[in-house]
Amino acid sequence: xxxxxxxxxxxxxxxxxxxxxxxxxxxxxxxxxxxxxxxxxxxxxxxxxxxxxxxxxxxxxxxxxxxxxxxxxxxxxxxxxxxxxxxxxxxxxxxxxxxxxxxxxxxxxxxxxxxxxxxxxxxxxxxxxxxxxxxxxxxxxxxxxxxxxxxxxxxxxxxxxxxxxxxxxxxxxxxxxxxxxxxxxxxxxxxxxxxxxxxxxxxxxxxxxxxxxxxxxxxxxxxxxxxxxxxxxxxxxxxxxxxxxxxxxxxxxxxxxxxxxxxxxxxxxxxxxxxxxxxxxxxxxxxxxxxxxxxxxxxxxxxxxxxxxxxxxxxxxxxxxxxxxxxxxxxxxxxxxxxxxxxxxxxxxxxxxxxxxxxxxxxxxxxxxxxxxxxxxxxxxxxxxxxxxxxxxxxxxxxxxxxxxxxxxxxxxxxxxxxxxxxxxxxxxxxxxxxxxxxxxxxxxxxxxxxxxxxxxxxxxxxxxxxxxxxxxxxxxxxxxxxxxxxxxxxxxxxxxxxxxxxxxxxxxxxxxxxxxxxxxxxxxxxxxxxxxxxxxxxxxxxxxxxxxxxxxxxxxxxxxxxxxxxxxxxxxxxxxxxxxxxxxxxxxxxxxxxxxxxxxxxxxxxxxxxxxxxxxxxxxxxxxxxxxxxxxxxxxxxxxxxxxxxxxxxxxxxxxxxxxxxxxxxxxxxxxxxxxxxxxxxxxxxxxxxxxxxxxxxxxxxxxxxxxxxxxxxxxxxxxxxxxxxxxxxxxxxxxxxxxxxxxxx
Amino acid sequence: xxxxxxxxxxxxxxxxxxxxxxxxxxxxxxxxxxxxxxxxxxxxxxxxxxxxxxxxxxxxxxxxxxxxxxxxxxxxxxxxxxxxxxxxxxxxxxxxxxxxxxxxxxxxxxxxxxxxxxxxxxxxxxxxxxxxxxxxxxxxxxxxxxxx
Numbered sequence: 031x032x033x034x035x036x037x038x039x040x041x042x043x044x045x046x047x048x049x050x051x052x053x054x055x056x057x058x059x060x061x062x063x064x065x066x067x068x069x070x071x072x073x074x075x076x077x078x079x080x081x082x083x084x085x086x087x088x089x090x091x092x093x094x095x096x097x098x099x100x101x102x103x104x105x106x107x108x109x110x111x112x113x114x115x116x117x118x119x120x121x122x123x124x125x126x127x128x129x130x131x132x133x134x135x136x137x138x139x140x141x142x143x144x145x146x147x148x149x150x151x152x153x154x155x156x157x158x159x160x161x162x163x164x165x166x167x168x169x170x171x172x173x174x175x176x177x178x179x180x181x182x183x184x185x186x187x188x189x190x191x192x193x194x195x196x197x198x199x200x201x202x203x204x205x206x207x208x209x210x211x212x213x214x215x216x217x218x219x220x221x222x223x224x225x226x227x228x229x230x231x232x233x234x235x236x237x238x239x240x241x242x243x244x245x246x247x248x249x250x251x252x253x254x255x256x257x258x259x260x261x262x263x264x265x266x267x268x269x270x271x272x273x274x275x276x277x278x279x280x281x282x283x284x285x286x287x288x289x290x291x292x293x294x295x296x297x298x299x300x301x302x303x304x305x306x307x308x309x310x311x312x313x314x315x316x317x318x319x320x321x322x323x324x325x326x327x328x329x330x331x332x333x334x335x336x337x338x339x340x341x342x343x344x345x346x347x348x349x350x351x352x353x354x355x356x357x358x359x360x361x362x363x364x365x366x367x368x369x370x371x372x373x374x375x376x377x378x379x380x381x382x383x384x385x386x387x388x389x390x391x392x393x394x395x396x397x398x399x400x401x402x403x404x405x406x407x408x409x410x411x412x413x414x415x416x417x418x419x420x421x422x423x424x425x426x427x428x429x430x431x432x433x434x435x436x437x438x439x440x441x442x443x444x445x446x447x448x449x450x451x452x453x454x455x456x457x458x459x460x461x462x463x464x465x466x467x468x469x470x471x472x473x474x475x476x477x478x479x480x481x482x483x484x485x486x487x488x489x490x491x492x493x494x495x496x497x498x499x500x501x502x503x504x505x506x507x508x509x510x511x512x513x514x515x516x517x518x519x520x521x522x523x524x525x526x527x528x529x530x531x532x533x534x535x536x537x538x539x540x541x542x543x544x545x546x547x548x549x550x551x552x553x554x555x556x557x558x559x560x561x562x563x564x565x566x567x568x569x570x571x572x573x574x575x576x577x578x579x580x581x582x583x584x585x586x587x588x589x590x591x592x593x594x595x596x597x598x599x600x601x602x603x604x605x606x607x608x609x610x611x612x613x614x615x616x617x618x619x620x621x622x623x624x625x626x627x628x629x630x631x632x633x634x635x636x637x638x639x640x641x642x643x644x645x646x647x648x649x650x651x652x653x654x655x656x657x658x659x660x661x662x663x664x665x666x667x668x669x670x671x672x673x674x675x676x677x678x679x680x681x682x683x684x685x686x687x688x689x690x691x692x693x694x695x696x697x698x699x700x701x702x703x704x705x706x707x708x709x710x711x712x713x714x715x716x717x718x719x720x721x722x723x724x725x726x727x728x729x730x731x732x733x734x735x736x737x738x739x740x741x742x743x744x745x746x747x748x749x750x751x752x753x754x755x756x757x758x759x760x761x762x763x764x765x766x767x768x769x770x771x772x773x774x775x776x777x
Numbered sequence: 778x779x780x781x782x783x784x785x786x787x788x789x790x791x792x793x794x795x796x797x798x799x800x801x802x803x804x805x806x807x808x809x810x811x812x813x814x815x816x817x818x819x820x821x822x823x824x825x826x827x828x829x830x831x832x833x834x835x836x837x838x839x840x841x842x843x844x845x846x847x848x849x850x851x852x853x854x855x856x857x858x859x860x861x862x863x864x865x866x867x868x869x870x871x872x873x874x875x876x877x878x879x880x881x882x883x884x885x886x887x888x889x890x891x892x893x894x895x896x897x898x899x900x901x902x903x904x905x906x907x908x909x910x911x912x913x914x915x916x917x918x919x920x921x922x923x924x925x
Contacts, residue, residue: 095872097871098871239812243874248808297797297805298804369908371815371823372815372874418873419872420873453817667871671871671909674907696816696818702906702908703912704904704906705902705915708913712913
């Protein structure tokens, strides 16, 4: 990744020239292949909006639609200011291009709950700018002032009842100067943004079964590839025997590629059946003997190192020595798989003069570069088309399967659809890193928190994918939801130790918010209980209410948010029925609060824990301060989604390795939440947006918050603090042992 | 081997090995890609279709066993079917990948149980995984479809 040069940033709304039949706005590269040419010549359709002379309006969707609703919500922002009905526009997925770079991530990349945050002002301005150019064209045509003309419903009206449609104005509008000052509508004039009745624009196709995911792509003369990949992480092909495989019906070729052997056939099933007959000898590589004893042994040993300090104030170690009471805990978090429902796949057609890659990716900008590396072509010769994604969750930020498909297509000289089996997918994921987290809190004789120590040890994802953002031993994507530790403890020292455990680490929905929210919120709950305080009131009494800027707040609010946290906690206290008695055995209620992605949310979870320690989540209540909601129903859907994705991990999720390879192969070994385990009550309450408040991200944070709240609810129900995830009966039983009960260490 | 069956009310003919799963015949041979591949082991329900009106996992249904039978896929479930209408009304899909299987399973449920309770829904729908977590909306949509 460090070798990839991102194009220079430039003003996305660039002056541009007319293209016959359409309005040109901004800077648009049909593909990386046209990059050089397009920089010199600006004859092109526009970056965000295309208007046909037939009045058809097309809005470009520059983020990958993986369920989180960018397809509709981003278009709503443009349509609001463009004065078109979003239900009447066509949406197209944008190719890789400079105009589409996500300013919060520095690449054309969908992730980090940034899509709406990045688009919020940018896309409304894109719509407004296009509208102003259309109005200017109409004014010129009618020899009127722009202020005498008005854009409404895809047309401009002017003095004396004049009217022209956008289609009639598009060509002239494209010749208008791009306005420099683009005022936006006040929120009171929004007709579309915030519309609670707006439906998803992709629902009809998804219900009809006609939405095209990567795995559904068909191109002429396409062959299908099934692959054998090393069962151990980091393994390689040593040799293989394809005698039986290559004689199977339909098989066109058996080819070796960088990390495996592919069978290419007329259909997937033929390829898969033949692949099962391959005899491959593997070079097991550096992790040959890795297993969980080694993984945890290594993490424990690494955790004895001092680590890198990423936030510090006062003298935490000294204050811990002086404290009247010290509480300590160690938390263990497992590795997790993404397991989106659509297994990895890509259609690649590598030719001598270029390549077409059709792929369900979260990172289309990277694809031309890695395919160039794999094929010897130049990035500008590679055309990338993004499809709908059958789930992403961070897995499709990786482009490994795209490289594989390109190598295989090149080797056989034909368009190839590579399809992974579920087993390929689960054993060749990049995994949410496990880790070990040691925390301590010192309390003075009056019960005041005076010292906090946090020491996290885990594999660093960014060291593998984006090493340039790892500074002084700290990966910003390892310290989320802890770099913004919200409690006022005058002496604190927060450290991080990275450690490679031989299990490829990857960005997983919510990334390190998940580990750190569980550690922070689980521990503060323990301290509150030890001090005999109400969990909600204790938090409110101990937030930092200042406005100090944190050092590592990459995607967070960047300032202390104690006031916002207090607000959501007070709200959820009322909305959840906190403090009321729960009837029935084994029931408990737990709370957690977090700021992530500039969204502040609190959750109260009710659980029932059986005598055998089976956990059922009965009810989840959220109060969320996420600023203005663009598409409210789907903002809510993201919270529902995070809840259940988080629950799968919290209750069941654990990836383990043996002999260097992942042991879990399919959903029978990697259990996820199903209908019967889904909470029957899931309430979401929104805090009204403040004036000029920008939206927060919603695609991820609840995943972390629900996990911590479940842990605290299990404590309320059973008196057991479970410091090892997942919350399986085995782990709860282990922590029910009285030796695990936290007692203040006498000093 | 030439195998004929009724697909969404029309005769379909295919010449593939009889052990080929119905799923891959639909997707690769017949180009009907609405039916999805999720796990290949009948663990996730993404490939659910109707065989003679009953929900089956097409990844575990050899095409040889389908000869002369009646198969309905998501493409053949009427656009005005109560399930499809409820799915649209409640905006159930997120990524949408598992939804054809969910809808086929839900349609089979409603064909067998006119007014399903929560426990009926749990029992019928728990074989269908959704990683986006649309279960609360699926539950609500099934109840809405039952009332339609």
